[in-house]
Amino acid sequence: MLFITTFSTILITVVSLIHFRYEAKEYHEERLSRKENAIKEHIEYILQTSKFPLTTNNIPSIFKGRILELSDIHSLEVNFFDLNGKLLLSSKSYIKNKKKRKINAEILKSLKNSTEKRIVITKVKENETYIKSSYSYIKDADFKNLAILNIPYEENSDFYNQEAENFLTRYAQVFIIMFIISILISYLLSSNITKSISQISEKLGITQLNERNQKLKLQPGNQEINGLILAYNNMVDTLEESAQKLAQSEREHAWREMAKQVAHEIKNPLTPMRLTIQSFQRKFDPNDPNNSQKLEDFSETLIQQIDTMSTVASAFSNFANMPTQQNERLNIVQVCKTALEIFNEDYVDFISSENEIYTSFDRTQLTRIVTNLVKNAIQSIPENQKFKSVMVEILKEDTNFILKISDNGIGISFENQAYIFEPKFTTKNSGMGLGLAIIKKIIENYNGSISFKSEEEKGTLFTVKLPIKN
CATH class of the missing domain: 3.30.565.10 (Histidine kinase-like ATPase, C-terminal domain)
Known part of the structure; x- marks a missing residue:
């Protein structure tokens, strides 16, 4: 949510700045066109009232006393060039290298080839200010070209720049407020979602095979989380059932192993007891004078094996039943x-x-x-x-x-x-x-x-x- 808020803000800001630049460009082009039309109307009036013949060479004479008036009334610089691009007259009081100032050959060619007989050239100054130069023909009553009118126009975008700056300031304030609101909403939403997940995570962390595990309650209105809770509760039931089966199996296995061990330990002394008795039966002679000693040895062997069996029984008894703690x-x-x-x-x-x-x-x-x-x-x-x-x-x-x-x-x-x-x-x-x-x-x-x-x-x-x- 924070990403969407930030991304949308950046996108709106970029689009707005592009729009401001486009509006400024459109404004300056429209303003130059209006100024140019007004100057041309003024020029036509001067030509109609002029006492000089309407020729290219007479342009300086016709506008000599009026060019400053044109410049002051319309607040723009006005320049007249002959049809070959040579400067005839300028509203500037002083022009360096006036004789050498001419219209660029490429501009002159573009003007001649233009269907509207008008072109606008844009240049950039050292301080990155845009200068638009309008070039168009001045015609006489017979629509013949008399001269080339040049109107330099400096684009002053301070107003639009100020508007853009004010917009960005207000939008930044709105963005900060929206961002804080987004953080709060994101926190509340994530807390609501992760609360149930955290409970499931905690329960999973303490879930034991050999203990009784508690189930979770369903959350109203949260189908996805409830799906997890149902899966966890089913797992608890399955785990409890498996634990019971495992415990029963382990008990049965332990008793089987214990029975095998007890049987094995008891069989160990029974074998020598059997062999001793069989040997005594085969070798017993009623007339043997050493019968008393043999009987004593026989009895001692049996007693030793019986004691071994008693020790085995006691050991397993002690393991099965620990004495009461004192x-x-x-x-x-x-x-x-x-x-x-x-x-x-x-x-x-x-x-x-x-x-x-x-x-x-x-x-x-x-x-x-x-x-x-x-x-x-x-x-x-x-x-x-x-x-x-x-x-x-x-x-x-x-x-x-x-x-x-x-x-x-x-x-x-x-x-x-x-x-x-x-x-x-x-x-x-x-x-x-x-x-x-x-x-x-x-x-x-x-x-x-x-x-x-x-x-x-x-x-x-x-x-x-x-x-x-x-």
Whole structure:
């Protein structure tokens, strides 16, 4: 809208200036023609009352005492030339090189060839003022050419220039007012249009697959925006339906994977138990004096495998059902120090930015977070590595406390980083792969977060961020 206003203003201004110039040109041409006709009528009167014979040579004598009168009455310069273009008489009191002044041969030729026996030549002065010179024949009573009349006319366009300047001044004032009005109207229109679009944009920005998203209300009288709103609302319905299907699918997949893992872990001890029992049946001899020792070995093997099965069941039970939080006011710094006392490695260091950071937390679960991460850090360092380092650091940041555990071990490969917090994922030869999954669940229950940065052959940094609660 602003572009249209500005463009139309420029176009009107250009057309108006062209019109003013055209009007000025027409005015001067018409004025010169009127002046020329009046002078010719005056000349005819002088010729009719002259006592001299009407010849070219007598022109200076006829008009000698009247040429200044002609010039003064009509306020124009008057010049008489003979038919060959030589100056005969001029209203100017003094003309430099009067004898040499002649009409240009081309002008003279154009005058002779003109059907109207009149031509007008326009020249430009040094100050860019236009000078029109009219050339026409003076005739006697028999319509024979006596002389050539030349009337120089200086175009004075001050009046039209002043009018153009006044017009531009008034139009500029109108343009400023219209431009301000255009800005206001454009702002109101754009605000009305973009308000609904902004609402849709905000809703799209906060739309989540796993949350219930709010729909937008239709805007009365705005079909285009309502089309967008209807499309957004349909998308919300589709998204909610897809989220439900996805959640159901993920739950079913998780339980299938968990069942497979439980079955696999239980089958592992069952195989040696079966083999042990079959071996005992084949080799059992009632008369063997070592039956007591063999029975004891057999029983010990079975008990070990049963204990393994019990451990597997307990691990999955703990993951499925986290123990109830027993929150108490704890000094985080002191609890972390105490948790590190079980590690005998002298390269495990602890630093804290504060001596005391109190919060409401479950002591057992906090200890589990620290010990699990430190244990993983220690296990990630090869035994033959000369320089070993595990650093535990606690920081206070606004209303949160941050626990950082770093090591200079082998790091986590890029391929494994995406699965590090998934249940049953492990890169170790032993263990259930539930440690990080369990502590991640503990941290999320406290509205915290856990992240890591790792570089192969250089080490890993785990960062736990938890809110401080009074």
